[in-house]
Amino acid sequence: MLVRTVAAAEDAIEWFGGLSLFTGRAVRELFRRPFEFTEVLKQVFEIGWRSAPLIILSGLAVGAVLSMHTRSTLERFGAVSMIPTALAFALVTETGPLITGLLVSGRVGAGIGAELGGMRVTEQIDALDSLAVDSFKYLVVTRVMACIIALPLLTVLMNLSGLLGGYLAEAVVSGASFTFYFRSAFNGLAFSNYIPPTIKTVVFGLIIGSTSAYLGYNATGGAEGVGRASTQSVVLSSIFLIVCNVILVKCIFFLFPGTAL
Amino acid sequence: MNRNKKLIVGIFVGGCLLLFGVGLFLIGDSQQLFTKSFTVYADFAKITGIQDGGKVRVAGMDAGTVTNIEVPSRPDTPFRVQFRIVEKLHPLVRQDSVATIQTDGLLGNKYLQIDAGSPDSPLARDNSKIASKEPFEWSDIMDEINGVVKEVNGVVAGVKDQLVSTLSQIEGTAQTTNLLIHDAAPNVKSILASADKIGANLREIVSGIQEGQGTMGALFKDKEMYSSVKRSIEKAEETVGNIRDTSASAKKIVGKVEVSDIVPEVERTVKNLQQITARVKDAVDTFQSAAGEGGVAENLQRTLADAHEAMSDLSDDTEALKHNFLFRGFFNSRGFYDLAAVTAPEYQSPAFAKGFKRERVWMESANLFARDAKGAEVLSVEGKARLDEAMTALLKFPRNGPLMVEGFAGEGTPSERYLLGRARAVRVETYLVTRFHLRPAYVGVISMGAELPDKGISGGFKEGVGIVSFYK
Numbered sequence: 249m250l251v252r253t254v255a256a257a258e259d260a261i262e263w264f265g266g267l268s269l270f271t272g273r274a275v276r277e278l279f280r281r282p283f284e285f286t287e288v289l290k291q292v293f294e295i296g297w298r299s300a301p302l303i304i305l306s307g308l309a310v311g312a313v314l315s316m317h318t319r320s321t322l323e324r325f326g327a328v329s330m331i332p333t334a335l336a337f338a339l340v341t342e343t344g345p346l347i348t349g350l351l352v353s354g355r356v357g358a359g360i361g362a363e364l365g366g367m368r369v370t371e372q373i374d375a376l377d378s379l380a381v382d383s384f385k386y387l388v389v390t391r392v393m394a395c396i397i398a399l400p401l402l403t404v405l406m407n408l409s410g411l412l413g414g415y416l417a418e419a420v421v422s423g424a425s426f427t428f429y430f431r432s433a434f435n436g437l438a439f440s441n442y443i444p445p446t447i448k449t450v451v452f453g454l455i456i457g458s459t460s461a462y463l464g465y466n467a468t469g470g471a472e473g474v475g476r477a478s479t480q481s482v483v484l485s486s487i488f489l490i491v492c493n494v495i496l497v498k499c500i501f502f503l504f505p506g507t508a509l
Numbered sequence: 510m511n512r513n514k515k516l517i518v519g520i521f522v523g524g525c526l527l528l529f530g531v532g533l534f535l536i537g538d539s540q541q542l543f544t545k546s547f548t549v550y551a552d553f554a555k556i557t558g559i560q561d562g563g564k565v566r567v568a569g570m571d572a573g574t575v576t577n578i579e580v581p582s583r584p585d586t587p588f589r590v591q592f593r594i595v596e597k598l599h600p601l602v603r604q605d606s607v608a609t610i611q612t613d614g615l616l617g618n619k620y621l622q623i624d625a626g627s628p629d630s631p632l633a634r635d636n637s638k639i640a641s642k643e644p645f646e647w648s649d650i651m652d653e654i655n656g657v658v659k660e661v662n663g664v665v666a667g668v669k670d671q672l673v674s675t676l677s678q679i680e681g682t683a684q685t686t687n688l689l690i691h692d693a694a695p696n697v698k699s700i701l702a703s704a705d706k707i708g709a710n711l712r713e714i715v716s717g718i719q720e721g722q723g724t725m726g727a728l729f730k731d732k733e734m735y736s737s738v739k740r741s742i743e744k745a746e747e748t749v750g751n752i753r754d755t756s757a758s759a760k761k762i763v764g765k766v767e768v769s770d771i772v773p774e775v776e777r778t779v780k781n782l783q784q785i786t787a788r789v790k791d792a793v794d795t796f797q798s799a800a801g802e803g804g805v806a807e808n809l810q811r812t813l814a815d816a817h818e819a820m821s822d823l824s825d826d827t828e829a830l831k832h833n834f835l836f837r838g839f840f841n842s843r844g845f846y847d848l849a850a851v852t853a854p855e856y857q858s859p860a861f862a863k864g865f866k867r868e869r870v871w872m873e874s875a876n877l878f879a880r881d882a883k884g885a886e887v888l889s890v891e892g893k894a895r896l897d898e899a900m901t902a903l904l905k906f907p908r909n910g911p912l913m914v915e916g917f918a919g920e921g922t923p924s925e926r927y928l929l930g931r932a933r934a935v936r937v938e939t940y941l942v943t944r945f946h947l948r949p950a951y952v953g954v955i956s957m958g959a960e961l962p963d964k965g966i967s968g969g970f971k972e973g974v975g976i977v978s979f980y981k
Contacts, residue, residue: 289518297521340532401525408528434535435571436618438562442536446529505560 266466270388271458277389284390291394295356296401306351307344307406311413314338318414319421328422332429333436335414340437341445344407346493349452352399353485357460360391361481364464365474373465388461395457399449407446440504448496452489459485540564540574545596548576549633551608551641552587557619559590559610564620566611567598575621592621602639603630610644693813704785707823711782781823788815848911848953856913856955865910865979870899874917874933874972888936893944896937896976900945903978910979911951914938918958919971930958937974 318334364387367373376383415429460481467477537543540562556578563575572594579589594602603626611622623639633639855861877892888896903912916934918926934954942949957975 289515292522293514293518297517300521397522400529401522404525404529404532407532430535431539434532435539437536438540439533439536440562442532 267459267462270462270465271454273384274389274392274458274461275454277385278393278396280385282385284386287386287390288393288397291390292397294359295352295391295394296398299352299355299398299402300405302351302355303348303402303405304409306347307409308413308416310343310347310406311335311339311410311415312417314343314410315414315417319418329432330436331418332411332414332424332432336411336433336437337441339410339414340407341441342497344410345403345445345449345452346490348399348403348406349449349456349489349493350486352395352402352452353456353460353489354482356395356398357456357481357485358478360457360460361464361467362474362478364388364391364461365467365477366464368465368467369470369474384465388458388465391461392454392457395453396450397453399453399456400446403446403449440500444500444504448493448500451492451496455488455492456485459488539571541572541593541595542574546573546593547596547599547633547635548591548593549602549635549637549639550589550591551621551639552589553610553641554587554643556588556590557610557644559619559621563618564613565592565594565623566620567594567601567623568625569622570598572598572623590621594623599632601625602633603627604633604637604639605630606633606639608639608641696813704782708782708786785823848913848950851953851955853955853957862910862979865981866906867977867979868903868906869975869977870903872896872899872974872976874974877937877974878933886933886936888940893940896940897944899976900941903976904945906978907980908978909981911953912941912947913977913979914941914952914954915975915977916954916956916958917971917973917975918956923958926958927956928958931956933974937976941976 315331315335318331318338319328322328322330322334364373367387373383373387376386411430411433414433415424415426418424418429419426463477463481463484464474467473469476534543559575559578561575561578564571565573565575573592575590575592577591579591581588590608602623606626607624609622609624610619612618613620626633851861872892872895874886876895877888878886879889879892881887914934914937916930916932916937918929918933920926921929931954934956938952938954941947942952
């Protein structure tokens with residue numbers, strides 16, 4: 249039992265080491281030629297653009313729900329006028345980036361894992377390598393780059409659609425004007441509340457792209473391995489994302505003390 | 510990848526970047542970053558959580574942000590808070606404007622409030638310092654409330670002590686009032702009895718006056734005057750020649766009656782009696798309605814004083830009536846004499862207290878008096894006991910006549926005997942009046958010292974005092 253546990257721990261550490269080396273290589277390759285712009289644009293289209301409807305709809309729903317919860321809470325303190333500010337603060341600083349990362353990890357992570365896993369088990373990656381095409385550069389780096397680019401953009405969409413959903417929910421209840429609502433929403437925000445949380449999603453993109461690409465790129469065991477890689481991509485990238493978010497928030501508080509209100 | 514996809518990616522990326530920029534602009538606009546501004550600063554001992562980027566409001570309007578907070582290097586040096594204010598609000602920010610740190614609502618962020626300065630003060634210059642007022646904190650208020658609560662507790666404790674003291678005083682006053690009422694009851698009853706008696710006498714006098722109109726002798730119930738008039742009438746009948754003189758005399762008498770102050774005196778007496786009864790009634794009402802309440806003692810004392818005053822007035826009035834020659838006979842016939850003016854011969858004459866029975870007690874001076882350090886006679890304890898015993902015996906008889914104290918002295922010249930006898934009588938009279946609450950007007954002293962012991966009423970009694978009670 250102990251031997252199996254130790255062996256499992258050694259496997260886990262070995263796997264995590266492999267992921268770290270894989271991620272480090274991906275980051276390193278990001279800045280090395282050749283830059284596969286076309287493939288990157290293609291992945292941005294797949295990862296970013298095709299995720300936009302999901303993000304916008306989710307943002308509207310999350311914003312509306314947050315607005316309703318915020319109203320019911322602030323009404324107790326007679327602070328209804330602070331609903332736009334509170335909602336914007338919650339969305340921009342934490343809720344928007346985290347939900348965006350989780351949604352993208354669910355949709356994109358699974359896709360990357362399944363796609364690369366399928367290419368691995370069908371030896372397409374080996375074929376690319378045999379054709380002197382850097383499969384890592386072509387398949388992994390472009391997807392990681394696309395995730396890094398798409399996550400902040402999707403976070404912006406999530407934030408604004410969330411604010412819009414909150415406004416719609418608030419307008420139904422109180423009839424607040426659009427201008428007043430958005431001016432009030434941004435009135436309580438500082439740059440330190442807006443820029444660092446948005447930028448941190450770059451790390452979310454790196455985590456989602458590298459984790460799902462690693463699992464798919466090293467998939468084994470045929471179709472079953474592809475499915476396992478797809479599932480593990482979603483689960484592990486979400487876990488890593490949530491855990492890493494804690495560290496990132498702490499880093500933001502450290503670098504921008506004004507953010508930690 | 511076809512052109513459309515690239516276009517879509519471009520739109521997606523560009524649109525998202527644009528939205529991000531819009532967000533940045535809105536935040537910057539809310540912080541007045543894109544408008545012309547000027548910078549001022551203020552010093553605070555406590556900044557109560559205000560931060561860089563915190564809002565600044567001028568007269569309640571968003572006006573800028575806090576740009577820098579300089580942390581002091583020494584404990585006695587304040588924080589220096591530097592902040593930026595939009596230029597359009599510069600006219601409100603004067604050199605006498607005051608900066609305070611406020612809270613946005615109950616749970617909101619801290620912000621810097623700049624009061625609009627006075628119109629006469631010059632504009633605050635760029636990078637200049639304006640006055641500040643230290644922010645209050647709930648902990649300070651709680652400390653003050655705590656102090657106030659302690660003071661209130663102290664006041665309540667003091668009030669409680671005062672209440673207890675006041676209640677005890679009220680209780681004591683009530684007890685005193687009860688005692689006063691209890692003690693005053695006999696006096697009031699005595700006053701009422703006297704008033705009734707005086708009223709009866711006055712009614713008798715008034716009825717006599719009313720019945721006597723036209724008949725002077727019957728008018729005043731004076732037999733001598735009646736006889737005189739009767740004789741005059743008889744003379745008038747007998748002597749027709751003198752009838753004119755007689756009638757003139759009668760007219761003169763009638764004139765005297767008319768011009769005399771009898772009727773006004775009677776009226777005044779009746780009014781006094783009415784006042785007495787009204788005051789006594791008020792006093793009784795006061796006792797009945799306000800018994801047990803505060804101030805009863807005072808009302809009681811005032812009522813008693815009024816009653817005594819009224820009684821004194823009435824006493825004066827009746828005393829005046831006694832001395833009026835028209836009423837003298839009436840009073841004498843009823844046993845009222847001016848006891849102070851009675852002489853020894855008058856006292857020993859049969860006319861004195863005619864119609865009254867007498868009860869006398871003889872008391873030897875050796876049993877009554879002792880000598881003090883100066884050799885003067887004073888009542889001894891044994892003497893007082895004997896007097897008490899004697900008066901107890903005399904008080905069995907009706908108290909409707911005067912009480913006379915006769916002083917006897919058998920040694921020395923007549924004047925020495927007179928003085929010693931009077932001194933003895935006065936000592937005994939003073940003791941009796943005080944001891945038995947006798948009315949002084951009904952107690953008289955008479956010195957029998959100048960009289961020969963073997964004559965008069967003494968029947969040989971030489972040294973001592975005789976107490977005589979006249980009664981009917």
